[in-house]
Amino acid sequence: MRHDRRAGVGFSRASSRPIVLVHTVIHCPRTLTAMPADLHEHARAAAHPAARPCPGCVTDTLADRPDATVVRHHRTVVKAHAPGTDPAALRARVAVAAALPDILLPPLDPAPVPLGGRLVTHWPLGRPVDPDDPDAAPWEDAATLTARLHRTPPPPGLPAMRGPGKAALAVARLAADAPGHPAVPALLGAWRALPPWARDEEPAPPGAVTALCHGDLHLGQLVRHPAPDGPWRLIDVDDLGVGVPAWDLARPASWYACGLLPAEEWQRFLRAYRAARGPAVPAEGDPWPTLDVPARALTVQTAARSVTKAALAGRPLDEAEEALVDACGRMVAPGGGPV
Amino acid sequence: MHCPKCHAPMHTYNRNGVQIEQCSGCRGIFLDYGELETLTRLEAQWAQPAPPAAPGAPAWGAPHAGHHGHGGHHRPHSFGRMLFSS
Numbered sequence: 001m002r003h004d005r006r007a008g009v010g011f012s013r014a015s016s017r018p019i020v021l022v023h024t025v026i027h028c029p030r031t032l033t034a035m036p037a038d039l040h041e042h043a044r045a046a047a048h049p050a051a052r053p054c055p056g057c058v059t060d061t062l063a064d065r066p067d068a069t070v071v072r073h074h075r076t077v078v079k080a081h082a083p084g085t086d087p088a089a090l091r092a093r094v095a096v097a098a099a100l101p102d103i104l105l106p107p108l109d110p111a112p113v114p115l116g117g118r119l120v121t122h123w124p125l126g127r128p129v130d131p132d133d134p135d136a137a138p139w140e141d142a143a144t145l146t147a148r149l150h151r152t153p154p155p156p157g158l159p160a161m162r163g164p165g166k167a168a169l170a171v172a173r174l175a176a177d178a179p180g181h182p183a184v185p186a187l188l189g190a191w192r193a194l195p196p197w198a199r200d201e202e203p204a205p206p207g208a209v210t211a212l213c214h215g216d217l218h219l220g221q222l223v224r225h226p227a228p229d230g231p232w233r234l235i236d237v238d239d240l241g242v243g244v245p246a247w248d249l250a251r252p253a254s255w256y257a258c259g260l261l262p263a264e265e266w267q268r269f270l271r272a273y274r275a276a277r278g279p280a281v282p283a284e285g286d287p288w289p290t291l292d293v294p295a296r297a298l299t300v301q302t303a304a305r306s307v308t309k310a311a312l313a314g315r316p317l318d319e320a321e322e323a324l325v326d327a328c329g330r331m332v333a334p335g336g337g338p339v
Numbered sequence: 340m341h342c343p344k345c346h347a348p349m350h351t352y353n354r355n356g357v358q359i360e361q362c363s364g365c366r367g368i369f370l371d372y373g374e375l376e377t378l379t380r381l382e383a384q385w386a387q388p389a390p391p392a393a394p395g396a397p398a399w400g401a402p403h404a405g406h407h408g409h410g411g412h413h414r415p416h417s418f419g420r421m422l423f424s425s
Contacts, residue, residue: 134419166425220423259401260418286395295397302421320415323401330399 039080042115043073046108046122068238069118075125075227076108080118081238087112089159090119093237096155096212103148105225105233126223126233137219139252139265140272141232146217147278149234150245154212161213161243163250163294164200167301171199174304178311183325187307190300190328197244198297204244209279209290215239217248245280249273249287250294254302257295258323299327342367354378 040059048054057074064070069080081090090112097104108122129137171191174184196202204210214221216239224230249270256266274283281287303324310317317325340349340360347364357377360369370378 129423131419131423134414134422137422216425218423218425220425255418255421257396257400260415260421288395288397292397296399302424305424306417306421318415318417320418320421323415327399327401 038116039069039071039078039120040073042120043071043076043078046078047073047076072125077123077125079121079123080115081112081121083118085119085238086159087119090121090238092155092158093240094121096158096240097237099155100149100152101233103145103152103234104237105223105235123235124225125227126225126230126235127227128223129219131219134219137265138222138232139269142217142219142222143269143272143278144276145222145232145234146214146248147273147276149214150211150248150278150280151276152212154242158212159241160203161215161241161247162239163213163215163243163247164198164297166216166239167198167297168200170301170304170308174308177308181307181311183303183307183317183328186325186329186332187300187303190296190331191304193332194297194300195293198293208244209246210242211245211279213241213243213245214248215241215243218251244294245278246290247294247298249278249280249291250298251302253287253291253295254299254324254327258299258327260320260323296331299324299331303328340369343369357381 040061043059044054047057054073059071059073062070062072062077067082071078091110094107094110094112098106098110100106105123105126108124112119112121114120171187174181174187178184191199195205197204197208214234214236216236217234221234221236222232223235225233252261252266252269255261256263270281270287274281277283281290303321306317306321306324310321341347342349342362342364344367345362345365347362349360349362349369352359352361357374358371359374361367362369
């Protein structure tokens with residue numbers, strides 16, 4: 001087990017001095033991947049393509065996780081994608097970002113390049129949402145960009161959105177890394193009560209609304225570009241693809257349902273999404289018949305990640321994590337079926 | 340009409356749509372048949388909180404989902420991290 005840093009980077013508004021925003025996550029040793037040794041050098045070369053000498057700018061590691069390593073040199077960000085990433089799928093996803101620069105942060109180079117056994121992509125530096133000021137979260141921008149993405153016809157050949165697959169992975173890791181945790185029965189019960197498509201066991205049901213989806217929407221997936229005051233854009237296309245668009249609304253829906261996100265902020269997000277004519281939920285009336293399954297899946301996923309992290313760190317669950325586990329417990333009727 | 344207690348004249352008032360007679364001398368109140376029940380019902384409606392304007396929430400949601408007020412909301416520390424995590 002070790003600590004590693006997950007980070008975003010940006011410029012403080014007052015000084016335009018680069019700031020790096022870090023928080024700590026815990027990984028099991030077997031999930032660790034080595035950062036390509038020359039990723040920093042690659043970033044430096046990418047930031048200074050004219051072979052001019054580097055004027056002494058700093059290279060930062062923004063994230064080093066099992067699924068991605070992200071480093072930044074000056075105003076260039078390079079991302080080494082997870083080992084085993086399908087090159088054609090990644091190329092198709094990055095091409096969507098290049099084609100939709102008003103919605104997604106466009107890459108500096110549309111072609112992923114191999115480096116040390118990983119695929120690497122190149123992005124301009126943006127300014128992320130300030131994690132220390134979540135009350136300033138741009139809910140309306142997030143909702144409007146998501147609605148516009150959902151209204152864009154997906155290009156032919158784009159792979160499926162990977163949201164259900166990530167939920168299934170979180171539950172598999174829970175079972176492997178924290179099998180004895182007292183929250184596990186409630187989480188697995190809530191997981192089994194979900195329909196097979198939400199557990200990544202079947203494709204989306206026939207007749208379901210499908211659209212071009214982000215697949216992993218949260219407040220860390222928004223940056224201002226150009227930094228520091230440009231318009232908001234969505235980042236991280238690794239999970240982007242065709243799927244049930246309610247999945248992209250399901251994280252804030254889950255946070256609201258679990259009593260974590262105030263109703264006002266959820267309503268701001270939902271109203272802006274509907275105002276931008278997003279297709280995931282009916283234009284008016286109760287959105288929960290559509291949101292219920294994805295919000296349950298995201299609640300189980302987030303709870304599973306939280307319990308796994310807490311178990312590996314040997315610490316108790318905190319208040320927000322308990323709220324997720326409690327919600328999972330309420331998803332299953334006493335007889336064992338869905339509520 | 341005169342007050343049955345002090346015999347002073349009574350005046351008619353309208354309170355929330357209910358006609359009541361009040362004595363101009365001892366201030367006593369005379370209610371017709373059914374008016375006490377009507378007033379009791381109106382009082383109960385007045386005392387009940389307004390129906391929540393909160394949006395819908397699923398059956399598995401937290402008991403207080405949607406009822407957090409402005410300003411008083413307590414945001415658990417770890418939720419701040421959750422907002423930014425996959």
